[in-house]
Amino acid sequence: MPDAADPAPMNARRKFRREGEERRRQDLIDATLDSVAEHGLRGATVRTIALRAGVTAGLIRHYFPGKEDLLQEAYAALMGRMTEQAKAALVMDDASPRQRLAAFVTANLNAPIIDQRVFSLWATFLGRAGADPTLARAHREGYLGFRNEVEAVVAEVLAAERRKPDAAELRRHAIAINAIIDGLWIEGCLAGEMFSQGELAAIGIKAVEAELGLGPLE
Amino acid sequence: MPDAADPAPMNARRKFRREGEERRRQDLIDATLDSVAEHGLRGATVRTIALRAGVTAGLIRHYFPGKEDLLQEAYAALMGRMTEQAKAALVMDDASPRQRLAAFVTANLNAPIIDQRVFSLWATFLGRAGADPTLARAHREGYLGFRNEVEAVVAEVLAAERRKPDAAELRRHAIAINAIIDGLWIEGCLAGEMFSQGELAAIGIKAVEAELGLGPLE
DNA sequence: CGGCTATTTATACACTTGCACAACAACGCC
DNA sequence: GGCGTTGTTGTGCAAGTGTATAAATAGCCG
Structure with a gap:
């Protein structure tokens, strides 16, 4: 019995979806923070980050001039969330x-x-x-x-x-x-x-x- | 006038001194801490560390099983110095x-x-x-x-x-x-x-x- | 002073890294 | 439905990574 149906062409390219720009950037930033938290700045490579975000490494450079810029934006996002959360505890007026x-x-x-x-x-x-x-x-x-x-x-x-x-x-x-x-x-x-x-x-x-x-x- | 005395053979090997084991280990640990402080864990490569310690990269593996062990020991040394300093402020009895x-x-x-x-x-x-x-x-x-x-x-x-x-x-x-x-x-x-x-x-x-x-x- | 040995250098290697670039295909528009 | 735009993939590359190992030499002991 020859190999059953294996209709996938050997050079099958990965399927993908186009996401909105803002959504993709957020996903990449989140994946960056996850990578840094788990493996430190050392382990936060473009490939690790891309894998976590469900894309391939090359895409990062489509949204950010370089990896350093992505890290910069990720840090800014982190700080924003932290201060926002902290201040949120102060809004109870009554x-x-x-x-x-x-x-x-x-x-x-x-x-x-x-x-x-x-x-x-x-x-x-x-x-x-x-x-x-x-x-x-x-x-x-x-x-x-x-x-x-x-x-x-x-x-x-x-x-x-x-x-x-x-x-x-x-x-x-x-x-x-x-x-x-x-x-x-x-x-x-x-x-x-x-x-x-x-x-x-x-x-x-x-x-x-x-x-x-x-x-x-x- | 031909080139003045250039007696150095082209393939001159680097001069070096043999240091005591404890001294070398300390130097390598200090160089590691300096590298981490300046460039983070990312920039603390064996070559950077060795350069700072005034030796070549290969020597690190002569004193430590691997780079990770060196980092471990460097952290232990840091902690030791910090707690020692902190406690030193308590010894005044009078x-x-x-x-x-x-x-x-x-x-x-x-x-x-x-x-x-x-x-x-x-x-x-x-x-x-x-x-x-x-x-x-x-x-x-x-x-x-x-x-x-x-x-x-x-x-x-x-x-x-x-x-x-x-x-x-x-x-x-x-x-x-x-x-x-x-x-x-x-x-x-x-x-x-x-x-x-x-x-x-x-x-x-x-x-x-x-x-x-x-x-x-x- | 000459040889031994262990410290140190130097080179090599397999692998990873960030980035460049060309091919491709998903989606909007007509 | 075909078509162009461009988001996305895959591959390639030069520089840098940790480690292995051979070659050299500094320093001690006789």
Whole structure:
């Protein structure tokens, strides 16, 4: 019995679909972030990225001038999503300033912001900030944006307590609170199983309230 | 006038010196850390590293089974130096517990611990911790060691204030204080010029004392 | 001073990388 | 339905990668 039906021509070209430009670019950026998170910048080759995006390597150069540009855009996308998520926890209006601050801390110290994959990306890219001024500036802008949000909430909280902090004191509080959240965020991402559910958030809230000199809620 | 003396044979082999084994290994590890800090894991190739160490690439395989082992040892060396430096700030015995705690915070938020190069290395390697359990465990051990030191000092400080915290409270304080130091350390490394001399340390000390509920020194 | 040995150099190799380019085929338009 | 546009594929290439291995020489011991 000869080989059954094998009608596929030996040189069959791969089938493909044309996607919208925006969609393809997003897919490539997502595939890039996945590759970096999994294998680091080393393993994020055009072929790996293309495979993950379900296309062939050559296509990347149709959408990006070079691989470096793709990485650049991927980092920008990552930063955008991170700050967006973080700020989203602040939009609840129908709450007291103090409640909003606590909710902010809680949101930043639980999933999905506590996430090992995001941390890997954050660390991998920031490791290049010392040598790449573009990355350094991007971080600084994101950091200052975040800190200003913190400062605004702190001002509201203290105002509600009828305290009148000056600008320097406000700045100090914002820097310290930002550090508390960052430090706990890192530990949660790196060793989340060392902490019980909600423990990091509880520690964070207590630390923040101590920093602001807030007594227990009456 | 014919070419002056050019006695060097065209195929002159490179001159070299034989170094002690320990010395060579250290040089290679240092060269590796330098390469990673400057060009990231991507740019840390055997040839780059060897060039920096003043040898040729083949020699690396004479001292390490493979490049991956060299990177592993380099990371171990980095961690060792970091924790050693951090703990060194705790050895001053002739001081009150509270002064020792303040000195500890100050030391961790100034040069040489605040250092962009070390941060780059820290971030670059930790970016791989999500995928490399070895790195993850190494970090966890270093972190716990550091945190235990903090917890011990905190216990002394509170004892001197005649307070009797239970184990859970002590643990909470240590986690929070560790986060404060880490968060401020990161900002100092990444954007040191945003803070005036000694500002981070001052913020850190105030935040830590607030966390512990310490009043002003009388 | 001459030989031994292990450190070091140099070369080779198989493989991967980013990028260039030509062929191809999916989809919109008539 | 045919046809042109262009998104997409596949192949090729030069440079760079880690590793293997042979050749050379520095330094010690007699």
